[in-house]
Amino acid sequence: MNISDEIKAVRFFNNLHEKQLSLKKQKGKVLNYTANLCRHYYKSEALIKKALKKPSKLHYEVIGMIRLGCYLIEEDPQNTPKIIHHMVECIKPHHKWATSIVNGTLRNIVRNKDQWSQDMALSDKYNVPSWLFEKIAHHYPLHFEDIFNQWNQPPLHSARVRPHVNRDKLLSSWIKNGVKAHAHPHRNDMICIRSGAINELPGYQEGDFYIQNASALDLLEKVTLSEKALILDACAAPGGKSIFMADRWPKASITALDIDNKRIQKMNENLERTKLSIPIHCVDATETKDLLTNNYYDVVIVDAPCSATGVITKHPEIKLLRKEEDLKKVTEIQLKILKELWPKLKKGAQLVYLVCSILPEEGEEVIKKLGKSNNFTLEFSKTYLPSSYYHGFYGCIIKKPTHH
Numbered sequence: 299m300n301i302s303d304e305i306k307a308v309r310f311f312n313n314l315h316e317k318q319l320s321l322k323k324q325k326g327k328v329l330n331y332t333a334n335l336c337r338h339y340y341k342s343e344a345l346i347k348k349a350l351k352k353p354s355k356l357h358y359e360v361i362g363m364i365r366l367g368c369y370l371i372e373e374d375p376q377n378t379p380k381i382i383h384h385m386v387e388c389i390k391p392h393h394k395w396a397t398s399i400v401n402g403t404l405r406n407i408v409r410n411k412d413q414w415s416q417d418m419a420l421s422d423k424y425n426v427p428s429w430l431f432e433k434i435a436h437h438y439p440l441h442f443e444d445i446f447n448q449w450n451q452p453p454l455h456s457a458r459v460r461p462h463v464n465r466d467k468l469l470s471s472w473i474k475n476g477v478k479a480h481a482h483p484h485r486n487d488m489i490c491i492r493s494g495a496i497n498e499l500p501g502y503q504e505g506d507f508y509i510q511n512a513s514a515l516d517l518l519e520k521v522t523l524s525e526k527a528l529i530l531d532a533c534a535a536p537g538g539k540s541i542f543m544a545d546r547w548p549k550a551s552i553t554a555l556d557i558d559n560k561r562i563q564k565m566n567e568n569l570e571r572t573k574l575s576i577p578i579h580c581v582d583a584t585e586t587k588d589l590l591t592n593n594y595y596d597v598v599i600v601d602a603p604c605s606a607t608g609v610i611t612k613h614p615e616i617k618l619l620r621k622e623e624d625l626k627k628v629t630e631i632q633l634k635i636l637k638e639l640w641p642k643l644k645k646g647a648q649l650v651y652l653v654c655s656i657l658p659e660e661g662e663e664v665i666k667k668l669g670k671s672n673n674f675t676l677e678f679s680k681t682y683l684p685s686s687y688y689h690g691f692y693g694c695i696i697k698k699p700t701h702h
């Protein structure tokens with residue numbers, strides 16, 4: 299039987315939930331459907347609960363098809379009858395008994411949506427879990443709506459063009475090949491692309507560009523570095539920051555660490571493709587033992603593991619997978635990594651701390667805690683909220699005193 303993209307997406311969405319997968323494993327229409335099942339999950343779930351007495355009794359593929367229908371109708375209300383018919387046709391080969399349920403439930407939702415939406419919890423309306431809604435609304439009372447709306451947009455992908463390649467020539471060649479791309483409005487080394495599959499574009503295998511967001515690059519460029527600086531990238535895989543630093547400061551010497559062997563493998567592939575040589579050690583940065591020398595590095599970069607709330611536009615599955623309890627554990631690791639690596643920094647040198655999260659618990663509060671037992675100057679500190687061209691993240695630069 300030919301399996302439709304719709305049913306593939308519904309199945310993948312279910313696995314995503316159960317097996318903590320990443321959306322990265324899908325492509326094309328299936329990826330688009332699955333991403334939107336995640337983006338619109340909370341609102342469609344609230345509508346389905348109103349429309350059906352016991353949704354949990356139904357097969358997940360039936361509920362999934364109704365959810366997908368909810369999203370497609372919201373996106374294209376003028377085609378409602380066509381979409382409902384299509385959802386029914388998609389479920390028929392798998393659960394013939396459920397065609398009238400899919401049809402009836404979607405019609406019921408369409409009829410009552412406006413009324414039901416009025417009584418809906420705000421967190422459902424904005425499509426976020428309630429714990430995350432509370433946190434974001436608390437920390438960003440003036441911006442929370444913009445943040446949630448940004449999370450529900452399809453992401454804009456971006457590529458950093460490497461120094462040996464002319465950005466405008468590469469961009470023209472992509473446009474000639476029918477790629478919908480444009481120059482990054484704030485960086486003359488980047489190209490933005492609406493559709494996915496950047497890694498299939500000409501120049502990828504040759505290492506002409508690296509797929510990354512502009513967000514952290516502006517911060518890394520604020521670091522004061524001598525030409526032959528010794529750089530430690532403590533949470534380095536799959537290599538975005540290390541490769542950027544190597545391109546920007548080609549004579550610098552970079553040492554990279556990461557705890558995850560699979561991600562290190564990916565970093566080695568990226569290094570091979572970009573023709574760079576950076577030693578990478580598989581090590582826990584909270585416990586580096588005698589691998590690193592004290593007072594040695596001119597800059598230490600800690601791109602720490604985090605809740606990833608800054609990149610929900612690109613990874614909407616994070617809204618479903620992340621739990622409030624995860625925060626405590628991850629903030630402990632962030633602080634432990636910083637405490638472990640602080641002594642490795644030379645006197646008067648800078649440490650760059652970044653997390654792709656916009657929760658202050660993982661950003662400025664971690665730095666405040668570090669400050670309780672270590673002396674430093676906070677040279678720069680900022681939370682960047684997600685926007686069309688930048689992921690959300692927190693970044694700071696702290697400087698070790700020259701004298702004790």
Ligand SMILES: C[S@@+](CC[C@H](N)C(=O)[O-])C[C@H]1O[C@@H](n2cnc3c(N)ncnc32)[C@H](O)[C@@H]1O
Pocket residue numbers: 532533534535536537538539540555556557558561581582583584601602603604631635
């Ligand atoms: C945000 S990602 C780093 C992305 C990378 N800097 C880049 O630009 O491509 C965080 C990384 O921290 C690593 N990590 C998590 N816990 C760690 C630990 N205790 N020690 C070292 N690395 C760790 C993860 O495996 C992950 O690769």
